Amino acid sequence: xxxxxxxxxxxxSESLMSELLHRMKCATKPxxxxxxxxxxGSGKGTQSPMIKDEYCLCHLSTxxxxxxxxxxxxxxxxxxxxxxxxxxxxxxxxxVSIINEAxxxxxCQKGFILDGFPRTVGQAQKLDEMLEKQGAKIDKVLDFAIDxxxxxxxxxxxxxxxxxxxxxxxxxxxxxxPGVDDVTGEPLIQxxxxxxxxxxxxxxxxxxxxxxVIDYYSKKGIxxxxxxxxxxxxxxxxxxxxxx
Numbered sequence: 001x002x003x004x005x006x007x008x009x010x011x012x013s014e015s016l017m018s019e020l021l022h023r024m025k026c027a028t029k030p031x032x033x034x035x036x037x038x039x040x041g042s043g044k045g046t047q048s049p050m051i052k053d054e055y056c057l058c059h060l061s062t063x064x065x066x067x068x069x070x071x072x073x074x075x076x077x078x079x080x081x082x083x084x085x086x087x088x089x090x091x092x093x094x095x096v097s098i099i100n101e102a103x104x105x106x107x108c109q110k111g112f113i114l115d116g117f118p119r120t121v122g123q124a125q126k127l128d129e130m131l132e133k134q135g136a137k138i139d140k141v142l143d144f145a146i147d148x149x150x151x152x153x154x155x156x157x158x159x160x161x162x163x164x165x166x167x168x169x170x171x172x173x174x175x176x177x178p179g180v181d182d183v184t185g186e187p188l189i190q191x192x193x194x195x196x197x198x199x200x201x202x203x204x205x206x207x208x209x210x211x212x213v214i215d216y217y218s219k220k221g222i223x224x225x226x227x228x229x230x231x232x233x234x235x236x237x238x239x240x241x242x243x244x
Contacts, residue, residue, distance in 0.1 A: 038144025
């Protein structure tokens, strides 16, 4: 066993029991391989923790996976770093290889949620080829469909407490004092990406590159269109209905 392994005697009984109950619950769950597609601000980040816990899946965010591979200096991670350092785009083959590596984690035993990938039809085809070799396939694509105008209202009014990650919205979830975190009283910031100009360019990229991915999977009959403009709870109910 690795020297960094946890001594189970030091783990509180409550933690052990809850982990054991969680694993027993997960053992009965069917496997699911999901893709979440939607423009920035469509609510993918809000729904993915619920989906992950409810269906015992691992959450594979391509940005996080690529950063982790680079940090771990894996052979693939070194290739990614080389591409990043020279300002090149990471090839579809390399991105799919990194995802393939990440899917081998024990937490992905029951399946995964892919978020931020595939962004293009080429990537979707490479992903399908890789899964096919393993006798697997994507089971469902959740399309977080929402009007651009609603997104602008959602995103440009978003403020964040950097230390905790707490998020506020000037219209839907305002802080008690404008510009200040409720808990610490520290100032809130707006992400550089959360401006109308940045959003416009990100949406253009999304419509041009990623919407064809939805068409690609629609032809396979596995896309579920969600009404992402609804409240988080209503979207959660839709997701559960689609995945039941």
